[in-house]
Amino acid sequence: MGEHQMITLGSRKIDFAAGQEIDPRAIVRVSTDYHRPLPLRAREAFLVRGDDAPAGFASYLVLPNGRCPDNVAAQRRVHLPPEFEYLDDGDVVRLVPERGEIRTLYRRSSPHNSFLLTERCNNYCLMCSQPPRDVNDGWIVDEILATIPLIDPDTGEIGFTGGEPTLLGGRFFELVQACKSYLPRTALHILTNGRTFSDDAFARTLGSLQHHDLMLGIPIYADLPHVHDYIVQADGAFDETIRGILNLKRHGVRVEVRVVLHKQTVTRLPALAAFLARNLLFVDHVALMGLEMMGFTRANLDALWIDPDDYRSELTEAIGILDRARMRVSLYNAQLCLTDQRIWRFAKRSISDWKQEYMPECEGCIMKGDCGGFFASAKHRYSDRISPIAA
Incomplete structure (x- = not known):
């Protein structure tokens, strides 16, 4: 239609690993900070774009080009489709593993x-x-x-x-x-x-x-x-x-x-x-x-x-x-x-x-x-x- 593509804010087709350790309805801040203090990591989700990720985060949002290292338990990984590439540090998302759902609640870079x-x-x-x-x-x-x-x-x-x-x-x-x-x-x-x-x-x-x-x-x-x-x-x-x-x-x-x-x-x-x-x-x-x-x-x-x-x-x-x-x-x-x-x-x-x-x-x-x-x-x-x- 136009040159702009609508942003996908939510999906119920997300790949959550079996035996998820994520809270049933988790609301988490997204982080890309490798040096995030450990007490904060336990309440946040790390956004994985490359082939490395620091330990200690509550969950890991893995983008298509990302790969979690072996020290990250599969139960903490959430594999995202390409339409969520826009996610970045400071965004806030809701994760509902039993429904295979992610919803972006807040985008730090957006004025809207x-x-x-x-x-x-x-x-x-x-x-x-x-x-x-x-x-x-x-x-x-x-x-x-x-x-x-x-x-x-x-x-x-x-x-x-x-x-x-x-x-x-x-x-x-x-x-x-x-x-x-x-x-x-x-x-x-x-x-x-x-x-x-x-x-x-x-x-x-x-x-x-x-x-x-x-x-x-x-x-x-x-x-x-x-x-x-x-x-x-x-x-x-x-x-x-x-x-x-x-x-x-x-x-x-x-x-x-x-x-x-x-x-x-x-x-x-x-x-x-x-x-x-x-x-x-x-x-x-x-x-x-x-x-x-x-x-x-x-x-x-x-x-x-x-x-x-x-x-x-x-x-x-x-x-x-x-x-x-x-x-x-x-x-x-x-x-x-x-x-x-x-x-x-x-x-x-x-x-x-x-x-x-x-x-x-x-x-x-x-x-x-x-x-x-x-x-x-x-x-x-x-x-x-x-x-x-x-x-």
């Missing part, structure tokens, strides 16, 4: 590390890329709490997403506190629908944690309550979301308003921008975001899809309104060739590196290095007006 906290949600958005499920998935929190201490404290940012993270109640605050404690230099970005924060006590508790660099990304899809409520498929959601934002700002929590661009939102986009500039001028950022062809989006594609070229003028007008109001605004997941050049300075390369692609039509474009490109899922539908920008 996020954690799904729960699949449960109290919205049912038309374009949800992670369709909610009413399941008991509290084990996810335990896994993330085990992962956070292993993350490099110099990581720039991590994200929490869902589902709806605030449905975890007290455990939600436990995760935020863990990030504050173990990652004192790392920004935390949380995607939430904001409704739970309509309870002032809940918003106050989050504010009282005083995380050093926290931002909540909260969607508002229209200036009219009934339109927003239709898009999120929840009566009263608009009012709860607005009250949630007001409570969060009252308690010193930074808020980003997020707007997904599709057929149901773009017609009132300038009106929504005016609403934000008039009523929520104090929010910290506004993110206008292209549609991802995942989950419910594919099922509701006819109701959602609109060629970005067809809302070019509405998008330009909306960004102009927000910018003139001196609100911080960014455009995510957009293709520059379908966007008015006057707003290119607001466009960001925001798609996670493991799922970003470019189309064959992009070949030869001089702006490719600055363009947001496409989600890998865009193969289901994308504009037929993509064309390379020439000098």
Whole structure:
């Protein structure tokens, strides 16, 4: 499809030796350090690329060109396929021998590390890329709490997403506190629908944690309550979301308003921008975001899809309104060739590196290095007006 290849984050076809000595659900930091202190080796996995490996690690991740020396017990070896060549020092993985599974939870070299906290949600958005499920998935929190201490404290940012993270109640605050404690230099970005924060006590508790660099990304899809409520498929959601934002700002929590661009939102986009500039001028950022062809989006594609070229003028007008109001605004997941050049300075390369692609039509474009490109899922539908920008 494009010149970028998606990164494989997980596989259930991993060769674990019989009689594995690895914990049934081990979460381990990857190391390539031959001089790692012995007490740390016992809790880590050594990445074997060549024909040598130091003794004492809990497990050994053997890449196709690697060969463990005889002093490493077969029961500690995990043979990985070529698609995991990207693993490197400081990454964090989960190993589940009984299922032949490995999952990359954190990549030290990536600026796009996020954690799904729960699949449960109290919205049912038309374009949800992670369709909610009413399941008991509290084990996810335990896994993330085990992962956070292993993350490099110099990581720039991590994200929490869902589902709806605030449905975890007290455990939600436990995760935020863990990030504050173990990652004192790392920004935390949380995607939430904001409704739970309509309870002032809940918003106050989050504010009282005083995380050093926290931002909540909260969607508002229209200036009219009934339109927003239709898009999120929840009566009263608009009012709860607005009250949630007001409570969060009252308690010193930074808020980003997020707007997904599709057929149901773009017609009132300038009106929504005016609403934000008039009523929520104090929010910290506004993110206008292209549609991802995942989950419910594919099922509701006819109701959602609109060629970005067809809302070019509405998008330009909306960004102009927000910018003139001196609100911080960014455009995510957009293709520059379908966007008015006057707003290119607001466009960001925001798609996670493991799922970003470019189309064959992009070949030869001089702006490719600055363009947001496409989600890998865009193969289901994308504009037929993509064309390379020439000098």
